[in-house]
Amino acid sequence: SYVLTQPPSVSVAPGKTARITCGGNNIGSKSVHWYQQKPGQAPVLVVYDDSDRPSGIPERFSGSNSGNTATLTISRVEAGDEADYYCQVWDSSSDYVVFGGGTKLTVL
C-alpha cells in the first residue's frame, strides 16, 4: 500500500517560515491535501489539491508538490499555528485514503 512519510516534529520561531514535508513514491502525480489538528479538536483542512486554500484559511498557508515530496509552507508563523499537521492522498490503485504519520509544529 502507498506510504506517506512526514517528519515527527518541526520547530520554528515566531515570524519565521515553517516547511513541513510529506514524502511518497512519485507523490507529484497525486493530489495532496493538508490538515491542521489542535489538541482536543477535529482536523481542519488547510490546503487541498496541492496548493489551494479553503475559504477562511490565511494566505500564510501554502502548498507545493513535485517529484517525491509535497510541502506545506507556513509563512510568518504565529503561536496559534502550533498544531499537528497531516498530509493525505487518495490511492486510486487501492481505493484507499492514506494519511501521513503527522508532524508536530512547535512555535518556539
Add this chain to the structure above:
Amino acid sequence: QVQLVESGGGVVQPGGSLRLSCAASGFTFSSYGMHWVRQAPGKGLEWVAFIRYDGSNKYYADSVKGRFTISRDNSKNTLYLQMNSLRAEDTAVYYCAKYASSYVDYWGQGTLVTVSS
C-alpha cells in the same frame, strides 16, 4: 452550515459490537460520499472506511475489513459504522467526515470508542 454529529461511542469488551451514527445537516447528504476516520489516543489519523453517495460502493482499511460495515440512510441523513469483533487496538476517537473530490472538507467532533475488559 455543515454539521456532522457522531454518537454511539462508549466502552465495550473485546469481541463485542458497537454501532456508531453520524447525523448530517447543512448540505445535501445524498449527494456526497462519506468517510469514517479514527485516531487512537496520542496517535495519528487512520482512515477506516468510505461509502459512495448512493451506497453503491464501500471501501475499507485492511485493519477493519470483515469486521466493520459502513452504511447510510439518505432518508435520515445519517451515516453508520457497525463494528463487530472489537479489539483493544480499535480504541480511538472515531470521526465522521464529508468527502469532497479526494479530500475531506468537513469533520465531526468525534466519538470515543474504548475496547477494554
